[in-house]
Amino acid sequence: MSSTTEKAIASAEAHSAHNYHPLPVVVATAEGAWMTDIEGRRYLDMLAGYSALNFGHGNRRLVDAAKAQLERVTLTSRAFHHDRFAEFCEQLAAFCGMEMVLPMNTGAEAVETAVKTARKWGYRVKGVPDGTAKIIVAADNFHGRTTTIVSFSTDPEARADYGPYTPGFEIVPYGDLGALREAMTDNTVAVLLEPIQGEAGVLVPPPGYLAGVRELTRERNVLFVADEIQSGLGRTGRTFACEHEGVVPDMYVLGKALGGGVVPVSAVVSSAAVLGVHRPGEHGSTFGGNPLACAVALEVLAMLRTGEYQQRAAELGEHLHQELGLLVGGGAVEAVRGRGLWAGVDVTPSKGTGREVSERLMQRGVLVKDTHGSTIRIAPPLVISKEDLDWGLDQLREVLGA
Incomplete structure (x- = not known):
C-alpha cells in the first residue's frame, strides 16, 4: 500500500x-x-x-439522463408538482403491475414507509384495534438500520446498544411456512420478507415458500410485503425475485438499482387500496421523488423494459x-x-x-x-x-x- x-x-x-x-x-x-x-x-x-x-x-444512458435534468431543475420538494413526477409514478406503477407509488430516497426509508403503510392499512381497512398491529418478519433479515428496523433484526451487530426497541414485530425462521402460519393472529397486518436474504449470505428460500406465503397471506387478509431492494430489478435473472415462483406480492419495496448508482431512489409500490390510506402531512420526504431522481429512475425503467x-x-x-x-x-x-x-x-x-x-x-x-x-x-x-x-x-x- x-x-x-x-x-x-x-x-x-x-x-x-x-x-x-x-x-x-x-x-x-x-x-x-x-x-x-x-x-x-x-x-x-x-x-x-x-x-x-x-x-x-x-x-452512459443514466449519466446523460442525469446531466440533462441537472440543467433543468433538481429539487422542488413535494410542496409543488414537477414535470417528471407523474411520469415516474405512472411508469413505475405500471412496470410493477400496481397502481400507486410512494417515492422515498434510501432503502431503509422505503422499508419504514412500508411498515407505516401496513400498520395504517391494518387500522383503517382491516379493522385491527388501534395500537395492536403485528408485522411478521424472518430471522436473519436485513431491511436497514433505522431504530425501528433494528428492533426486528436478529443480527447482534445491527441491534446491540440501540434499545429500547420498537414493538409490534414477530420473528419466525426464514423459509418455515409452518412457523409463519402459527405466528399469524387476527392482528397480523403484514408479512415482510426478502425473497432472497442478501446480508445473511444470499439465502434462497425452499421451493414453494414464497408461493406458500402468498397463499397464506391471502387467506388471512394480510399484506405480503416483498423487500426487493437488493434482489429486484434484474439481479436474479428476472425483474423481481418473486417471479421465480410466479408470485406477485401486495407491496414491492424497491431501492438501490432504481437510482442506477447515480442518485438514491427508493419507492413503495402497491395498490390504491393500500397506498390510498395516506393523507397529506402523514408521511413524506423533502427529497423523495425529486426531479433528478425521477429522471434517472425513468431511464432505469426504460432499460429494464428491454429485458x-x-x-x-x-x-x-x-x-x-x-x-x-x-x-x-x-x-x-x-x-x-x-x-x-x-x-x-x-x-x-x-x-x-x-x-x-x-x-x-x-x-x-x-x-x-x-x-x-x-x-x-x-x-x-x-x-x-x-x-x-x-x-x-x-x-x-x-x-x-x-
Whole structure:
C-alpha cells in the first residue's frame, strides 16, 4: 500500500465515524465493471454497490439522463408538482403491475414507509384495534438500520446498544411456512420478507415458500410485503425475485438499482387500496421523488423494459453458479447459494475468514465483500462481460488454492 493510499485511509479513519470497515482501497474513477484507485490500479467490481450498480459504473444512458435534468431543475420538494413526477409514478406503477407509488430516497426509508403503510392499512381497512398491529418478519433479515428496523433484526451487530426497541414485530425462521402460519393472529397486518436474504449470505428460500406465503397471506387478509431492494430489478435473472415462483406480492419495496448508482431512489409500490390510506402531512420526504431522481429512475425503467439486463443476469448467472459449484467439495468451498448474478460463497474456514479472502482478492484486483464469518458475496454489475467474470473467478480459485 502506497503512502498516498495510507494517508487517504488514515484521514478517513480520523474524521469519519467507524460505522464501516472498508477494504483498504481508495477508488478514484470507475467505468462499467471496473474501478481504478488513486494509484491507477484497476479492480474488477464484483459487489456492484450491493446491487445499486446493476447497470455498471458511469452508465452512459443514466449519466446523460442525469446531466440533462441537472440543467433543468433538481429539487422542488413535494410542496409543488414537477414535470417528471407523474411520469415516474405512472411508469413505475405500471412496470410493477400496481397502481400507486410512494417515492422515498434510501432503502431503509422505503422499508419504514412500508411498515407505516401496513400498520395504517391494518387500522383503517382491516379493522385491527388501534395500537395492536403485528408485522411478521424472518430471522436473519436485513431491511436497514433505522431504530425501528433494528428492533426486528436478529443480527447482534445491527441491534446491540440501540434499545429500547420498537414493538409490534414477530420473528419466525426464514423459509418455515409452518412457523409463519402459527405466528399469524387476527392482528397480523403484514408479512415482510426478502425473497432472497442478501446480508445473511444470499439465502434462497425452499421451493414453494414464497408461493406458500402468498397463499397464506391471502387467506388471512394480510399484506405480503416483498423487500426487493437488493434482489429486484434484474439481479436474479428476472425483474423481481418473486417471479421465480410466479408470485406477485401486495407491496414491492424497491431501492438501490432504481437510482442506477447515480442518485438514491427508493419507492413503495402497491395498490390504491393500500397506498390510498395516506393523507397529506402523514408521511413524506423533502427529497423523495425529486426531479433528478425521477429522471434517472425513468431511464432505469426504460432499460429494464428491454429485458436485456434480466437475460444477461440469467445467462451469466447460470455460468457463475456452474463454475462456483465446481469448487464445492474440493476443500476450498463448503457451499454456494444464490440466483442469477448473485452468490453467497461459504469458504472453508481453514482458507481464512471472509474478510481475509476479500483482502487477498483485492490484492489480485478483485473486489468482493464478506459477511458472517467465512462467507463472501459475489454480485457483479449486470453489464460485466463473460471474460471479465471468468477472470474474477480465476482469481478466486488462486486465492483459495482450488
